[in-house]
Amino acid sequence: MKVPTIRFYEKIGLLEEPPRTASDRRLYDGAATRRLAFIRHARQLGFEIDDIRALLALSDEPDQPCTEVNRIAERQLAAVETRIAGLQALHAELTRIQAASCSGGRISDCRVIEALGNHAHCDGLHA
Amino acid sequence: MKVPTIRFYEKIGLLEEPPRTASDRRLYDGAATRRLAFIRHARQLGFEIDDIRALLALSDEPDQPCTEVNRIAERQLAAVETRIAGLQALHAELTRIQAASCSGGRISDCRVIEALGNHAHCDGLHA
DNA sequence: GCTTGATCCTCTAGTGGCTAGAGGATGCAT
C-alpha cells in the first residue's frame, strides 16, 4: 500500500489523522495499523470506499447486531457475481470474434473489424 | 448511448466533427453512424479508447494486413480472462467469509468483520 | 398562431480511487 494512498484515505476521512513526531511525521499505532489493514483487505475484495466507511463505523459499535454487516457483504458478493457473469458473456463474444481470426488477411476482409462494426451477430449480449 | 458521450468522443478526437444544420445541430450520415456503432460495440466489449482509436485507424486502411487487429483483440481477450480469474478468486473469498455469517449475532463476534480485519485466512489470494 | 415539452447547443465541474510529480525536510547508515 503506497504512502499517497494512505494520505488519500486520511483526506477523505476514512482514516483518522494520526499523532505526529516532533518533526511532523505520522505515527501509526497498533489500532491505526489494524484499521489500515482492514481497509486494504476490504478494498482488495472490491468493497467500495463508502461500504468500507460503513463497515468501519459498524465495527466501532461492538454491541450492535451485525445484520447490516451481513447485508453489505451479501451485496458485494452479488455485485461480484454480476460482474463475473458480464465478463463471461464478454469472453464468449470475444472468443467468437477471435475464432474467425484472419491472420495474414487484409483489413478489408477482417472478420474482427467486421464483427465490431456489425452488432447483428451478438445474440442479445448487450440487449 | 447518451448525447454527452458522443460529445465526449468528438472532443477527444475519436469521432470527427460532423457537419451542422443552419441552426448548428449536428448531422450524422451513415458512415458516422456506423463509426459510432463500432465504437459503442467495442466499448461494450471492454476495449479501451486507445485501442478503439487504433482499430478505427486500421479499419480506414483496408489494404493493410490485419495482424495488428488480431493482436489487439487477443490482448483484450487475455485481459478479460485475467479479470475473470481475479474476480473468481474474490468470489471464493467472499463466499468463504459469508459462509461464516453470523446473522443475529453482535458485531463484536462478527466473523465478517473479523475476516476483513484478519488477512491470515486468505491463502495467497492477495499475495 | 401558440403553447408545450423534448431535444439540442455550449460549457464547467464532478465521479471513484487513486497515481505522479514538484520541491523541500528529515532520518539512518556508512
Place this chain on the structure above:
DNA sequence: ATGCATCCTCTAGCCACTAGAGGATCAAGC
C-alpha cells in the same frame, strides 16, 4: 559528512464518462 531513502505538502492527472446550468430550437397538438 555524505549519500540516499523516506517523509512532508501540495497540485494536477488518469479513465470514461456523467450531471447540471442556462439557453436555443424543433415538432406536435390545439
